[in-house]
Amino acid sequence: MSSTARRFMSGSLRLMPDHEKQPEYLIKFARQNRQNLSLPERLLWRRLKQPANTELSINRQLPVLGEYILDYFYKDLQLAIEIDSRAWHDGREEDDDIRQRAI
Numbered sequence: 001m002s003s004t005a006r007r008f009m010s011g012s013l014r015l016m017p018d019h020e021k022q023p024e025y026l027i028k029f030a031r032q033n034r035q036n037l038s039l040p041e042r043l044l045w046r047r048l049k050q051p052a053n054t055e056l057s058i059n060r061q062l063p064v065l066g067e068y069i070l071d072y073f074y075k076d077l078q079l080a081i082e083i084d085s086r087a088w089h090d091g092r093e094e095d096d097d098i099r100q101r102a103i
Contacts, residue, residue, distance in 0.1 A: 031061075033069060041071060056074050056076050058072055059073045065103065068099055070082065
């Protein structure tokens with residue numbers, strides 16, 4: 001399993017301010033993802049939501065830019081955390097690069 005944490009240093013992530021501006025299919029997909037987290041995502045979520053880590057607000061399965069979903073996102077830090085398994089990542093390096101440039 002590989003996991004990637006990326007800090008966006010070149011300014012703020014271009015989030016759409018509310019779900020009304022996100023495509024409905026993306027909102028529904030993000031909701032489904034929240035209900036069906038993989039084991040690594042569940043384990044990380046438990047750690048991130050522990051009382052010692054609640055000083056900063058974190059979003060889980062956050063739709064952005066009308067076509068992507070971030071696994072976890074700290075808005076105040078502009079920090080996105082992605083959890084990808086080998087099965088998901090195999091052959092998708094180019095897609096990851098495209099998404100990274102867009103975000």
